[in-house]
Amino acid sequence: xxxxxxxxxxxxxxxxxxxxxxxxxxxxxxxxxxxxxxxxxxxxxxxxxxxxxxxxxxxxxxxxxxxxxxxxxxxxxxxxxxxxxxxxxxxxxxxxxxxxxxxxxxxxxxxxxxxxxxxxxxxxxxxxxxxxxxxxxxxxxxxxxxxxxxxxxxxxxxxxxxxxxxxxxxxxxxxxxxxxxxxxxxxxxxxxxxxxxxxxxxxxxxxxxxxxxxxxxxxxxxxxxxxxxxxxxxxxxxxxxxxxxxxxxxxxxxxxxxxxxxxxxxxxxxxxxxxxxxxxxxxxxxxxxxxxxxxxxxxxxxxxxxxxxxxxxxxxxx
Numbered sequence: 001x002x003x004x005x006x007x008x009x010x011x012x013x014x015x016x017x018x019x020x021x022x023x024x025x026x027x028x029x030x031x032x033x034x035x036x037x038x039x040x041x042x043x044x045x046x047x048x049x050x051x052x053x054x055x056x057x058x059x060x061x062x063x064x065x066x067x068x069x070x071x072x073x074x075x076x077x078x079x080x081x082x083x084x085x086x087x088x089x090x091x092x093x094x095x096x097x098x099x100x101x102x103x104x105x106x107x108x109x110x111x112x113x114x115x116x117x118x119x120x121x122x123x124x125x126x127x128x129x130x131x132x133x134x135x136x137x138x139x140x141x142x143x144x145x146x147x148x149x150x151x152x153x154x155x156x157x158x159x160x161x162x163x164x165x166x167x168x169x170x171x172x173x174x175x176x177x178x179x180x181x182x183x184x185x186x187x188x189x190x191x192x193x194x195x196x197x198x199x200x201x202x203x204x205x206x207x208x209x210x211x212x213x214x215x216x217x218x219x220x221x222x223x224x225x226x227x228x229x230x231x232x233x234x235x236x237x238x239x240x241x242x243x244x245x246x247x248x249x250x251x252x253x254x255x256x257x258x259x260x261x262x263x264x265x266x267x268x269x270x271x272x273x274x275x276x277x278x279x280x281x282x283x284x285x286x287x288x289x290x291x292x293x294x295x296x297x298x299x300x301x302x303x304x305x306x307x308x309x310x311x312x313x314x315x316x317x318x
Contacts, residue, residue: 005048125247148193154263157256179282
């Protein structure tokens with residue numbers, strides 16, 4: 001019987017173009033991926049229309065052996081699924097052999113983070129600039145408060161910029177943060193964050209008292225002329241990169257979210273429990289916090305190498 005695989009492949013591509021409105025690049029990608037599958041099956045003397053789950057699984061395994069990334073494997077599987085669904089819909093097959101195939105697991109990328117030295121340089125730069133007198137001192141002091149709070153609590157940037165002004169009334173060492181799903185959590189503040197907050201509040205009060213026309217009091221800790229009434233997170237991110245440049249750091253590697261990661265990574269590296277970090281970050285699921293397990297693994301390795309008797313003995317022999 002003549003192999004009609006290529007004819008069916010052309011019909012599939014025509015359907016994707018006419019009925020699904022697939023872009024040219026998408027069609028070309030499907031064609032390349034399915035042609036590669038066709039070549040693989042031909043070497044096994046199997047028609048595409050007759051291929052079973054074991055044939056297709058072997059193809060995916062071969063991709064992994066060749067070093068294809070999980071994302072590339074997942075794209076090939078997606079093309080296969082579309083093609084075999086088409087064959088099933090057209091009555092050319094009585095089943096879909098891709099139904100029981102598992103998508104390759106994609107390795108979760110490690111979050112960007114900053115070293116303690118880089119964070120220190122950034123905070124030192126912000127502190128020096130905030131201490132200088134001038135007409136824009138409140139903005140410079142605001143940046144210091146933003147950074148101190150961000151590194152002390154690891155809160156999301158959206159939570160940070162929308163903090164209420166009543167934060168200044170708190171004398172304690174804790175903040176109540178309203179996060180995703182309107183859930184509240186308690187986070188501790190560092191002494192430096194508390195000091196920066198107090199200085200910021202005092203300067204706000206002084207400037208308001210010296211102003212000829214007192215502006216209406218804002219309900220936000222970081223008031224702004226934005227639509228929301230508080231500092232836009234994009235503005236904070238931009239100003240943070242500018243500060244990074246002045247501190248001699250690479251701006252592309254620094255953002256509010258990177259500092260949130262730094263908060264979590266530095267806590268874990270210094271002995272914090274993963275569950276505690278989960279609570280502080282406001283993660284509802286521990287699996288979200290587990291992106292930081294590489295920090296724990298490195299710390300555990302160092303602990304074993306430092307304290308395990310056999311490791312000490314090996315060092316002596318060296």
